[in-house]
Amino acid sequence: MSATLEDSAATWSDHRADPPVIDPRLVPPTGASRSERLAAWRLRHHLRRDEADRVYAGARSPDRGWPVADDRAVLRFFRELIGRRRAMFATLVLLNALAAGTGLVVPRLLGELVDRTVDEAGAGIAGVAWLVVLVVCLQALFTFLGQVVSTRFGQDLLASSREFIVATILRLPVGRVEGASTGDLVTRVTRDVGTMSRSVQFGLPMAIISLLTVGLSVVAMLLNSVLLAVPSLLVISTSAVAVRNYLRTAPRGYITEGASYSRINTTLTETVEGARTVEALGLSDHRVRQGDDDIAVSAQAERYTMSLRNLLFAVIDVAFNTPRVVTLVVGAWGYANGWLSLGQITAAVLYVEALSGPLDRLVGELDRLQVGATSTARLLGIAEVPPDRAPGDALPDGRELVAQDLRFAYREGHDVLHGVDLRLRSGERLAVVGPSGSGKSTLGRLLSGINRPRTGSARVGGVDLVDLPLEVLRTEVALVTQEHHVFIGTVRDNIVLAREDSPDEAVWDALRAVGADDWVRRLPQGLDTRIGSGQQALTPAQAQEVALARLIIADPHTLVLDEATSLIDPRTARSVEGSMNALLEGRTVVAIAHRLHTAHDADRIAVVIDGRITELGSHHELVDREGGEYAALWRAWTS
Amino acid sequence: MRDFPPTVTSFWSPAGGAGAREVAPPPDTRGPVRFLRWTLRQQGPVVWVATLFGVLWQLPLIAGPWLFGWSIDNGIVPGDADAVALGAAGLFAVTLVGAVFGIALHTLVVRSWLISLYGTTMLVTRKAAQMGHVLPRRAPTGEILSVASSDSDEFGAMTEIIARAGSQLVSFLAVAGIVLATSPRLGVVVLIAAPVLFGVALPFLRPLHRRQQVERSRNSELTSLATDIVAGLRILRGIGGERTFRQNYERQSQSARAAGISAGVWQAVIEALGVLFSGVFLVLLLWLGAREVVAGRLSVGELVSFLGYGLYLIGPIRTFFEFAQKVTRALVSARKAVAIFEPEPPWRDPDRPIPLDAVGTLVDGTTGLVVRPGELTVVASAVPEDTARLADRLGRYLPADTEPVAEAGDEEEAGGDRRARRAERARRRAEIAARDAEKARGPWGVRLSGVDLGDASLAEVRRTVVVSDTSSQLFAGTLQDAVDPHRRLTREQAEEALLAANAEDVYDALPGGWQGVIDERGRGLSGGQRQRVVLARALGLDAPVLVLVEPTSAVDAHTEARIAERVTRVRSGRTTVVCTVSPLWLHHADRVVLLEGDHVVADGRHEDLLSDPAYRSVVARAMDDEEVAR
Numbered sequence A: 001m002s003a004t005l006e007d008s009a010a011t012w013s014d015h016r017a018d019p020p021v022i023d024p025r026l027v028p029p030t031g032a033s034r035s036e037r038l039a040a041w042r043l044r045h046h047l048r049r050d051e052a053d054r055v056y057a058g059a060r061s062p063d064r065g066w067p068v069a070d071d072r073a074v075l076r077f078f079r080e081l082i083g084r085r086r087a088m089f090a091t092l093v094l095l096n097a098l099a100a101g102t103g104l105v106v107p108r109l110l111g112e113l114v115d116r117t118v119d120e121a122g123a124g125i126a127g128v129a130w131l132v133v134l135v136v137c138l139q140a141l142f143t144f145l146g147q148v149v150s151t152r153f154g155q156d157l158l159a160s161s162r163e164f165i166v167a168t169i170l171r172l173p174v175g176r177v178e179g180a181s182t183g184d185l186v187t188r189v190t191r192d193v194g195t196m197s198r199s200v201q202f203g204l205p206m207a208i209i210s211l212l213t214v215g216l217s218v219v220a221m222l223l224n225s226v227l228l229a230v231p232s233l234l235v236i237s238t239s240a241v242a243v244r245n246y247l248r249t250a251p252r253g254y255i256t257e258g259a260s261y262s263r264i265n266t267t268l269t270e271t272v273e274g275a276r277t278v279e280a281l282g283l284s285d286h287r288v289r290q291g292d293d294d295i296a297v298s299a300q301a302e303r304y305t306m307s308l309r310n311l312l313f314a315v316i317d318v319a320f321n322t323p324r325v326v327t328l329v330v331g332a333w334g335y336a337n338g339w340l341s342l343g344q345i346t347a348a349v350l351y352v353e354a355l356s357g358p359l360d361r362l363v364g365e366l367d368r369l370q371v372g373a374t375s376t377a378r379l380l381g382i383a384e385v386p387p388d389r390a391p392g393d394a395l396p397d398g399r400e401l402v403a404q405d406l407r408f409a410y411r412e413g414h415d416v417l418h419g420v421d422l423r424l425r426s427g428e429r430l431a432v433v434g435p436s437g438s439g440k441s442t443l444g445r446l447l448s449g450i451n452r453p454r455t456g457s458a459r460v461g462g463v464d465l466v467d468l469p470l471e472v473l474r475t476e477v478a479l480v481t482q483e484h485h486v487f488i489g490t491v492r493d494n495i496v497l498a499r500e501d502s503p504d505e506a507v508w509d510a511l512r513a514v515g516a517d518d519w520v521r522r523l524p525q526g527l528d529t530r531i532g533s534g535q536q537a538l539t540p541a542q543a544q545e546v547a548l549a550r551l552i553i554a555d556p557h558t559l560v561l562d563e564a565t566s567l568i569d570p571r572t573a574r575s576v577e578g579s580m581n582a583l584l585e586g587r588t589v590v591a592i593a594h595r596l597h598t599a600h601d602a603d604r605i606a607v608v609i610d611g612r613i614t615e616l617g618s619h620h621e622l623v624d625r626e627g628g629e630y631a632a633l634w635r636a637w638t639s
Numbered sequence B: 001m002r003d004f005p006p007t008v009t010s011f012w013s014p015a016g017g018a019g020a021r022e023v024a025p026p027p028d029t030r031g032p033v034r035f036l037r038w039t040l041r042q043q044g045p046v047v048w049v050a051t052l053f054g055v056l057w058q059l060p061l062i063a064g065p066w067l068f069g070w071s072i073d074n075g076i077v078p079g080d081a082d083a084v085a086l087g088a089a090g091l092f093a094v095t096l097v098g099a100v101f102g103i104a105l106h107t108l109v110v111r112s113w114l115i116s117l118y119g120t121t122m123l124v125t126r127k128a129a130q131m132g133h134v135l136p137r138r139a140p141t142g143e144i145l146s147v148a149s150s151d152s153d154e155f156g157a158m159t160e161i162i163a164r165a166g167s168q169l170v171s172f173l174a175v176a177g178i179v180l181a182t183s184p185r186l187g188v189v190v191l192i193a194a195p196v197l198f199g200v201a202l203p204f205l206r207p208l209h210r211r212q213q214v215e216r217s218r219n220s221e222l223t224s225l226a227t228d229i230v231a232g233l234r235i236l237r238g239i240g241g242e243r244t245f246r247q248n249y250e251r252q253s254q255s256a257r258a259a260g261i262s263a264g265v266w267q268a269v270i271e272a273l274g275v276l277f278s279g280v281f282l283v284l285l286l287w288l289g290a291r292e293v294v295a296g297r298l299s300v301g302e303l304v305s306f307l308g309y310g311l312y313l314i315g316p317i318r319t320f321f322e323f324a325q326k327v328t329r330a331l332v333s334a335r336k337a338v339a340i341f342e343p344e345p346p347w348r349d350p351d352r353p354i355p356l357d358a359v360g361t362l363v364d365g366t367t368g369l370v371v372r373p374g375e376l377t378v379v380a381s382a383v384p385e386d387t388a389r390l391a392d393r394l395g396r397y398l399p400a401d402t403e404p405v406a407e408a409g410d411e412e413e414a415g416g417d418r419r420a421r422r423a424e425r426a427r428r429r430a431e432i433a434a435r436d437a438e439k440a441r442g443p444w445g446v447r448l449s450g451v452d453l454g455d456a457s458l459a460e461v462r463r464t465v466v467v468s469d470t471s472s473q474l475f476a477g478t479l480q481d482a483v484d485p486h487r488r489l490t491r492e493q494a495e496e497a498l499l500a501a502n503a504e505d506v507y508d509a510l511p512g513g514w515q516g517v518i519d520e521r522g523r524g525l526s527g528g529q530r531q532r533v534v535l536a537r538a539l540g541l542d543a544p545v546l547v548l549v550e551p552t553s554a555v556d557a558h559t560e561a562r563i564a565e566r567v568t569r570v571r572s573g574r575t576t577v578v579c580t581v582s583p584l585w586l587h588h589a590d591r592v593v594l595l596e597g598d599h600v601v602a603d604g605r606h607e608d609l610l611s612d613p614a615y616r617s618v619v620a621r622a623m624d625d626e627e628v629a630r
């Protein structure tokens, strides 16, 4: 018996060698000297950077889960989006430039006021003051218009990009969706869309406005006095190196952070959705600890980006505040030599003062854009999943579904199907039976064109299923799996998915066929009752009935039912199958089942063992076969 | 000082055993405001220290203009190089102080943000641990998860804005003090004008606020739509309906966009007003200042520093607006969090719990079921829901008979309606909770060795009677962790459990054997493999009383026969209840019980019962062909 668990001893772990969740070197030392503490901090920073690099590399081409796009893809995406709104973008820039420009006149006028106060003992002050008021009013007007356009622009951009993302998700390769994690995808459409939206909605317009203000301020400073402006600008420009460094390293940090939040969410989702299991098995401690571990890992990622920001902010703070000192010194020197007036000095210091705001904001917005870009990269990563099919234009000629030499592997080198040949007769009911794990569901997926076989082909009317456009494919074959999901919406919405224009009679017919008309009629609002997460809940059996009704409405000529009635009690299931068959007269049905009454009632039975069809025939042909697999299975089942 | 991740021990503390653990008091859930206050208290001194650092960080802005003005008066105008040097040195010094405290401030702000964010997530996890299967009766799963994933962020944002607004308030007052000391007249203007400007803008905040609420509620609907799409993606991709869902999403997205724009227009109004007011404020300040200078009551340098302050003061005013907005958002989030954290477990352990004797007869008063110790009892019923209900009772679980009350989705309604609905929801929630509590606290009606399960502690019931029902889930991790989640089995025991569940093929199919990775929910395994790993896990617990509901519904007859035989063997001598109608189990049963509705209608050995037509009609599998409806 233990021959099957051969290397059990080698792979069993007693958990003593498990690495700790957090590398002990990442915990700051206590009671160390200053230099030791600094060295320890640098080590921590480097360890975290290595981790970020590792996560980033893994995220670019994951062996499971969804990838992350690179920076170029993000840039291209936004350039395209902006390109489509060129006129609006130009208006945005113009209005905000006007707002910033008028704003910059104010310090000049204030400087003028100072000069008049000092030199002319206050002559004409009132005139200048009224001028300033006028300019301020203009600035307010331009600000208002500029903001309105920015909001429109930002919201448009946001709406288009989230609609693009959802459209992309709805186009994901069917095979890939079947195999990959939902938790990560959910985190992306919630948290990442949120982050992206904040940066698109506020970050982008703000960055543009700040950039304009900074640019125009520089011009204004130069106009005010070259002598005062140049030294200040030089000091400010020293921060460019730090900013560039930051922009280069930060994305990986943020990607790592994003991945850590995906994990936190996935674990928590499992804990909450499996609350009953957790309680029944006494796993609460375990789940709580796992959640805490995820958070500990995430905290390390946060500490890394925090250090990066700290390094940046230190430089920025000094670089943006020092120009005041410079202005003072240069101003004193220029004033002493008679090259500068007090008004010019005043204007210069006001500019410097006014500049540090937008510059600060610009850097802040760059940071926000950075985070947003990272989220966008995670979102666009979904779009990078290569399509698993390129629909050809050949249309099927006939309805016959033929599988030839099907082989398939989920993991390279491990085929789970080893050359299956099967010819479905039009209108027949074929039952597929066999041991658990023998490849029945896999066969079902290939027969319904969800996955592409590694070798061989599954064809309908002479065309490979996976080469058909999806819309055509679905009129040919459809698959119902044991996994069910009830969408948020009415009962009707849930059933007419594939054909929205179905009349209510058709819906009721379908419900009657799956034995669901009774309970639907009893619902508070019948077909209009809202079901799905957070609404009226259905039992698993009811959900399965909804899934079957959905399929009846979709009405393809071939249906693959993978244990589609396993949650319904056996007797009801049998009568449901019977009435469904009556309704689906003329349709070909492939029913994968462990309950052999399905096989008994079918026209033919295929027995799948270890990825091969070993027997094929009707119940009567197979049930008495000497040494036959089906015969043995039947005996075991009915014993 | 506290750091992130925080230590959270409310609701549940993973350190100790069930009874002895130290559980911190739960959050204050008497209302959203109190909850926010509690959140702040969890920060310890972090927020206040951050506020202090914030003041020091703004030192260049507070002291800068004054130093500059002083240098003009004492250095530039009289041409005193030393005074200029002194002023420059002072300016540079405050710049450095600002930079150093900028780092300290940022560190603390991140710290406080993450204490709130991680803390909330940890609370949700612990709440789930504390409530177990009762939690989904109190709140929809989506809402529970969104408290952890998005509302937690609002609490973080709130701590940040409190620190920032607090420090700006202090600096504002400091600046006002400086201005007041230099020129009382102008000082009064500054002190009065700024709040007045803020006050004049306040009425405009209300419409903005309303529109932002609409925008937020549409956005959250958008999010749940997207989540629903992702969760049902497999079905959508399999059967069609992408177009409908895309159009739904687009419609919702466009309506969120419209709401966003209308909020944005009001935001623009406020921005423009800000520009207008602060500009006028500046001019006013300067005009008055200039007159003071002309009148000889003010020096030029002081005037220049006033201008600097005028510019500076715009910042705090903006921050106060932001403060008002973020606190409101945090309040909305707090309401959702309260709905999750408030419910208490319906259970109350008796003062003197009676220890359970696992080797005894298990009797269900409702159905009259009697399970003898050490036997394999199979419960058969034509209606699976009946046996599921029985299994729930045996394990002391509340029946799946109620829907949670959803919280979100009314931000767009008018105030009065909203309040009425809120009250209505609270009433319904309280009703469910009261019903649960009544059920959970009285005698339970199931007795083990004569002791009612309600008289024992719940932890002991869970340890003694393990129910593995059809909703049992696999968690992501290694195969070893899936079979031995408690990490207390030896390899031999784990192998035995795996073999008893006939799940050897899972071991062989996964690369890496015991360390092979199982994805969330066991995706990547076949349906039957998943079920068998779940069974192995249940067997590995070695529970005194084990209740298995439909443990082999997804496997073939051969596998089922093997499992029935092996499970019977490994469980021999211990009480086991299996709910199924499969003859393969019935053969091995020491006793079979036939359930109809909530009543045991027959019991005995399988062979003997077969003569009972009612029993035969439930379990027989021979095919009478005329029954087949074709």
Ligand SMILES: Nc1ncnc2c1ncn2[C@@H]1O[C@H](COP(=O)(O)OP(=O)(O)OP(=O)(O)O)[C@@H](O)[C@H]1O
Pocket: A178, A179, A410, A411, A416, A435, A436, A437, A438, A439, A440, A441, A442, A443, B509, B523, B524, B525, B526, B527, B528, B529, B554, B555, B556
């Ligand atoms: N998504 C997947 N990724 C990797 N391996 C998989 C995946 N799905 C199935 N397998 C493996 O492929 C093999 C065949 O699985 P399949 O689901 O086709 O079996 P099945 O015959 O339907 O079994 P059951 O009756 O238990 O549902 C199994 O060994 C299984 O572990």
Ligand SMILES: [Mg+2]
Pocket: A440, A441, A442, A562, B526, B527, B528
């Ligand atoms: Mg299967």
